[in-house]
Amino acid sequence: MxxxxxxxxxxxxxxxxxxxxxxxxxxxxxxxxxxxxxxxxxxxxxxxxxxxxxxxxxxxxxxxxxxxxxxxxxxxxxxxxxxxxxxxxxxxxxxxxxxxxxxxxxxxxxxxxxxxxxxxxxxxxxxxxxxxxxxxxxxxxxxxxxxxxxxxxxxxxxxxxxxxxxxxxxxxxxxxxxxxxxxxxxxxRNSVAVLDGSETKEQLTALGEDIFRYFGLGCRSISKLFVPKDYSFVPFFEGIFKYQDVIHYEKYANNYDYNKAVFLMSNFKLLDNGFLTIKEDSSYGSPISSVFYEYYDNLDDLQKRLENENEQIQCITSNNLVKNSIGFGETQQPKLWDYADNIDTITFLLIR
Structure with a gap:
């Protein structure tokens, strides 16, 4: 053939x-x-x-x-x-x-x-x-x-x-x-977003697509936010409000109720909008209905960290804040040449 x-x-x-x-x-x-x-x-x-x-x-x-x-x-x-x-x-x-x-x-x-x-x-x-x-x-x-x-x-x-x-x-x-x-x-692997507070509402709404598509179950779903220390989450919550109907899906709602209860019983501080909890955490993989966040001091140090921990990361989205990041709303529609884990599958298959 x-x-x-x-x-x-x-x-x-x-x-x-x-x-x-x-x-x-x-x-x-x-x-x-x-x-x-x-x-x-x-x-x-x-x-x-x-x-x-x-x-x-x-x-x-x-x-x-x-x-x-x-x-x-x-x-x-x-x-x-x-x-x-x-x-x-x-x-x-x-x-x-x-x-x-x-x-x-x-x-x-x-x-x-x-x-x-x-x-x-x-x-x-x-x-x-x-x-x-x-x-x-x-x-x-x-x-x-x-x-x-x-x-x-x-x-x-x-x-x-x-x-x-x-x-x-x-x-x-x-x-x-x-x-x-x-x-x-x-x-x-998990995917992350890097924010600096200058994002428009439209960009944050697009980020919501990266978070909620497939209910957050994909390796390209955003499960972690990196934000500066003075970051206000109010615009973020306003941007993702479009996706509020996700809570009406029973399996998602059950995860939301369960994970929120676990966090609260452990006395973790949470931010919550009624369909998503966000929690300060150094891990990359957050449970369904939750996104972790972490503060960064400067983008250069964050860039080095992301490069050092690249084996845990599938993709990064930002407004051109770090190298090799893609635009908000694009994580769930990879091109044919966007290989999982950055391993070129075609080359692997051709040289064997």
């Missing part, structure tokens, strides 16, 4: 996904496979929350639209143009996927197939349906994918390379179990 053949299949998948917007799914006659797949995918989206209570239709639609925007000819060409695919030795790559947000493992799936390898997939029990559906769509469009894609429920066997995602605890198991295989082992 040529690179162009593979790209065309994913471009067609992107066109298919582009039809599915929250409250406005429009079937386009020019899209391949709609007779077979459109209604089934609509039903699957609505059923996703029954498979995983955090996968509300709103969150699933957002993930689908993010991938629809990514899987264009222009984006794929820009992403792949710097690589040499002329001497790929096909292998079987095992993927152990997380299930914290919808389609969280799709980039690895795409990377393995686009580089010409076969993929052996063990999905998370929390996200077992969306990726297999997309795999079936790809096979329908390009049957040559049929012998390149395999899903397994039990033990992974007969593979050459592995990409595994999990917690810090499971990562230690993965590192031992796959010690004889070329591997990428992904651990817990």
């Amino acid at each position: 040529t690179l162009e053949t593979k790209k065309n299949a994913f471009i067609e998948l992107g066109k298919f996904l582009s039809q599915f917007n929250e409250g406005n799914c429009i079937k386009k006659e020019t899209v391949f496979g709609n007779d077979l797949f459109f209604e089934k995918f609509t039903d699957l989206i609505q059923l996703s929350q029954s498979h995983n209570g955090w996968f509300t239709p709103e969150q699933v639609f957002f993930s689908i639209q993010s991938w629809a925007k990514a899987l264009t000819e222009e984006n794929l060409d820009q992403w792949l143009s710097k690589y040499d695919f002329s001497d790929v030795k096909p292998k079987k790559v095992a993927l152990i996927l997380a299930g914290n947000i919808p389609l969280v493992g799709f980039h690895d799936f795409l990377s393995v197939l686009i580089t010409g390898h076969a993929v052996l997939i063990k999905t998370s029990s929390n996200d077992q349906h969306l990726l297999p559906f997309m795999a079936n769509y790809l096979i329908a469009f390009e049957p040559q994918f049929a012998n390149k894609i395999e899903f397994v429920e039990g033990k992974l066997e007969n593979f050459d390379t592995v990409i595994a995602t999990g917690s810090n605890n499971t990562a230690r198991y993965f590192e031992y179990y796959f010690k004889d295989k070329p591997s990428i082992i992904r651990k817990n």
Whole structure:
């Protein structure tokens, strides 16, 4: 299968996904496979929350639209143009996927197939349906994918390379179990925002998207704020007020009530707006419905700290206050070339 053949299949998948917007799914006659797949995918989206209570239709639609925007000819060409695919030795790559947000493992799936390898997939029990559906769509469009894609429920066997995602605890198991295989082992990471008080209300509202999208369950969800010592949180709370309806979702509300009670029983000082608590804490990983904050003295020292602790950080958002940060509201829509943990997956797959 040529690179162009593979790209065309994913471009067609992107066109298919582009039809599915929250409250406005429009079937386009020019899209391949709609007779077979459109209604089934609509039903699957609505059923996703029954498979995983955090996968509300709103969150699933957002993930689908993010991938629809990514899987264009222009984006794929820009992403792949710097690589040499002329001497790929096909292998079987095992993927152990997380299930914290919808389609969280799709980039690895795409990377393995686009580089010409076969993929052996063990999905998370929390996200077992969306990726297999997309795999079936790809096979329908390009049957040559049929012998390149395999899903397994039990033990992974007969593979050459592995990409595994999990917690810090499971990562230690993965590192031992796959010690004889070329591997990428992904651990817990969190994302942070650096503020200085000059942010506009619009920017802080956009930061709310980075915090509340996927209920804060993603590694690109902002879980920690760095603020100057004289920082007032009033504008921050005003900026994120748009997201107040999150508290009406039962699973989120239960976490809010529980975590707030734990903090208060421990006599921690909290700031609280009725749907989010913020707590001064040096850790990066805050629980659902809470964001930690920490004061900084100067940006140069903070920059050095973030660089030294980069293995704990997935991404940084700010108003150009620190190096390698992205704009507010952008953390949850990475580009194809924005690699998890800053590990270039394509290069890893091409040199093995």
